[in-house]
Amino acid sequence: MQGVLKKGAKVAGTIAVLKNPLTWILTGILFLLFSIFGVALFLSISLGGENQFESGMSGEGAGGTAQVSAEVLRYEPLIQKYAEEYGIGKYVGLIMALIQQESGGRQLDVMQSSESIGLPPGAITDPDYSIKIGVKYFSEVMKQAKGDIRLALQAYNFGNSFIQYALERGGYSEEIASQFSQAMSEKLGWSSYGDVNYVEHVLRYYHTENDSIVVVGDGTQRFDVEEVHNIMKEFLGLPYVWGGRTPASGGFDCSGLLEYTFAQVGIxxxxxxxxxxNKTVPVPEDQIKPGDLVFFSTYKLGPSHVGMYVGDGKFINSNGSNGxxxxxxxxWKKLYPFLGFRRIP
Incomplete structure (x- = not known):
């Protein structure tokens, strides 16, 4: 993990709890086999290893699926316990992915959390304590990052000083992470600082249903629909913030998300x-296409909520329930008055 002067490298969803007794028995057998043949079975996975799990397991839960090794999966009850204690119970899956990157479940300091409490790397020798400290720290950076998952993950690796640095520059991006790493390397006289690709490295073990949503325009919209959608996807999971117009706000409101995203493509x-x-034109519902905007009346009469249609009956937006x-x-049509689809002229 990381103290503020973290030199090494560190990366939310719920893993399903194994409640069926038969499942526990089978899992126990797997653990026994793994203890005997673990090296051979899991040779392809080093610390932060490959995204292939011939002997690993995966679990589904709220928000996504974590694909992790049996050595990580065995800590699921402890992760669940402390995640709930520190108010981040829905992020169990992501924490498991983080552990897969940090230690693969093969070190006593499971979450590499020693440095977050001022100890040398690997100083914690109790897995329970490592997970408790690591989960507590992750809950803190999640709060400081205002729910921005990627920012929180990179801060787990770099230290929480990265959060303010990033927010002052518009929010998390790989470019901002690289700039911070270079600045810290120069300041400390180190050859490198942290893992600038930490977010990517952790998220390869964690997948959500949103990962499969691909939007391709038909070339008739005024803008590149795929490009706009990809920009918006970068902010998935960011909280709803009333009046939020940029990532530096810690989140967006509905119109702020569209205002900021479309500004990136010159609209x-x-x-x-x-x-x-009022800046768009109506489109009959039987003629809608990805890139059209969809409007509802929510807290007041008239247009008060907006999102961008992505196809398959879905639209991307920032709302008070899920950010x-x-x-x-x-x-949404069942809950709020629908005002129609509209297109950017």
């Missing part, structure tokens, strides 16, 4: 949901 959607409604996320068009 002016400045303003509220109502302003964006930046995908929503079902049909489900």
């Amino acid at each position: 002016d959607l400045y303003g509220t949901a109502e302003s964006q409604y 930046t996320s995908y929503s079902s068009f049909k489900e």
